[in-house]
Amino acid sequence: MMATGTMRSLSAAHCKLFNPLRLNAVSCRCLSSNGPGMPPCDFVPGKYESLPYEHVVEVRKKNLSSAISTYYKKPLLLHQGHMQWLFDHEGRRYLDFFGGIVTVSVGHCHPKVTEAAKKQLSRLWHTTNIYLHSPLYEYAEKLTSRLPGKLKVLYLTNSGSEANDLALYMARLYTGNYDIISLRSGYHGASPYALGVTALSAYKPGVANGLGCLTTMCPDVFRGIWGGSHCRDSPVQTTRTCSCSPDSCEAKDRYIEQLKETLETSAAKRIAGFIAEPIMGVGGVIQYPKGFLKAAYELIRERGGLCIADEVQTGFGRTGSHYWGFQTHEVMPDIVTMAKGIGNGFPMAAVVTTEEIDSFFARTLHFNTFGGNPMACTIGSAVLDVIEEDGLQDNCMTIGNHLLMELSKLRNKFEIVGDVRGKGLMIGVEMVTDKKTRRPLPADELNMIWEYCKDYGVLFGKGGLYNNTFRIKPPMCIRKEDADFAVAVLEAALNTYLKRDA
Known part of the structure; x- marks a missing residue:
């Protein structure tokens, strides 16, 4: 440090x-x-x-x-x-x-990021990815090197909502299934697909949106039905009494039972995927019981679904112990979405997945005019450098x-x-x-x-x-x-x- x-x-x-x-x-x-x-x-x-x-x-x-x-x-x-x-x-x-709603990651007008933007602005503002331009490939290599396992294929977009929309689309294309599961109180954006997995009524317009999306109980160990004083991966725990044995978490087990019930009663036998933030953002910075996300991923994969980590707010080192929030849960998602702090306030976002999943996505034409433009990639690259250097x-x-x-x-x-x-x-x-x-x-x-x-x-x-x-x-x-x-x-x-x- x-x-x-x-x-x-x-x-x-x-x-x-x-x-x-x-x-x-x-x-x-x-x-x-x-x-x-x-x-x-x-x-x-x-x-x-x-x-x-x-x-x-x-x-x-x-x-x-x-x-x-x-x-x-x-x-x-x-x-x-x-x-x-x-x-x-x-x-x-x-x-x-509040960092511009968790968006200013390295600091307002950070000199290195600002200088990089100025240089690129005087060189090339925009061209789409139908042409080659080095900032895109420099950034793709730099960003994917910070992701573990097979998460090496990148698609750049403009916002977190758009990234989550695309992730859900990918999951449905790859699996051939339709149902998506999310957590109540979670927020994943306000665009058509993302609205379906956003589970806060204030954002619901009252008209059809995000069909095929189901929610399960939010595993909130403070306000939820179950929770104790040893549940969270945090220096500060709830003051609720915990009666769990040393090697178990009753709250985690109970919330997983709720997910099982959702799968058995509301979802098809084969599903497309599950999306969750490693720590809920808009939902009130809710942390799940330790081991919940790992057990949830196992259940989803048993039903043929993909696991999507929404890192829009938790990514790029914000949780401290790890670069990505999902790493704190010891899980490996199939798709990762990121935005906000990725560009320190510049509008950019990304979806990262595996070659296998991307091969199904590539069977259809999908195009984004501004995704991966020279300005965004240059700024994103400078942000990655600053996180490390500072x-x-x-x-x-x-x-x-x-x-x-x-x-x-x-x-x-x-x-x-x-x-x-x-x-x-x-x-x-x-x-x-x-x-x-x-x-x-x-x-x-x-x-x-x-x-x-x-x-x-x-x-x-x-x-x-x-x-x-x-x-x-x-x-x-x-x-x-x-x-x-x-x-x-x-x-x-x-x-x-x-x-x-x-």
Whole structure:
């Protein structure tokens, strides 16, 4: 792992490289002076000189679809980003602990990634893969070398939804079967195929979509029917009593029985596949009992199905101990999908599979105009280099463990902090009305705490079936002082929330 001092020096170097507007710079400040002290940042953003805030809001209401939602009562107008920091139009600085929805992997405007993009932009913006261009082949070789076993055949797309659509299509073509199984509370995208395996009602349009998709019980050891204090692959376990013997997990066995029942009652005798995230993202950072995914894969393969690992949020070292989330479960998927952090914010995604499965896919014509374009491949290649050169996987493990343990102290201190869970820098904090009933804290109540956190200078995500979980997935370059600041801000926000009526 890169030493903290080195990270500081690297940050200072980034500031010098990416501050061409220093003479016109505005001061960086937090929205509220009542919160914890924000860690220093040498970077000074350029002065905002674009559309006035009021005009932006007016255009949004008039010209953008109302289906596009924003965060916060007064949405942020963001102007500039630097590593783990974001700056709004008035120069206020925020610690980004959601990473553009788990998409900014190596840091906002990382100098190496930005420089690679500039060079490619001046050379060749776009050509489709009907022609040869070296960035595609350099990237394909580099990415597949980071995947184990026979996972060596790559198809590039533009988004995670599109990648999951394609993975389901591949599974059906290869097996000749139709039924796909997914986990309740899981999210895999909002495009036609992906909507079928997404099992959160908020995303369901109420019209036909994703036919042939079935769901099974979510193996949630905190809120689910079964769970104990030794179930998760995490430094922080639930406070539920565990009565399992040393070599068994009752929760895992019970949830597998639910999957068996789904297969025996709702699915055809031969199925196409099973898709699951190694750790649920939008569903609330849910971790399954240890051994669940391994046993689930065995059941699916007995029915002729393929196993798909959705690594859109867990991939590229974010879980810390491994480069891919599925490796933490000791499984080997047949197809892997990835997006978000793959391009550090640039729109790109990928499906990786075996030669055998791809040979069936190749029997039909499938074409993607932008998939694998020179810009995407150049940026993706730079991201892979930075993850290795900056020691970001190790950083996820070290800072993630520290962050989890510090957040667990808030769980011990506050009755409304029901659960802290996760691995590496993929963390969830689930809020409840009380620990005994585990009743979800109403979403509007959580939103109050979330707004306070923003006012104190930290941007958290939120999610879960009841929208009562803070999703903590920052850029992988964060430092210990950033983690400590985020915890202090959450604690201050909780105190403010609890004292609001006093």
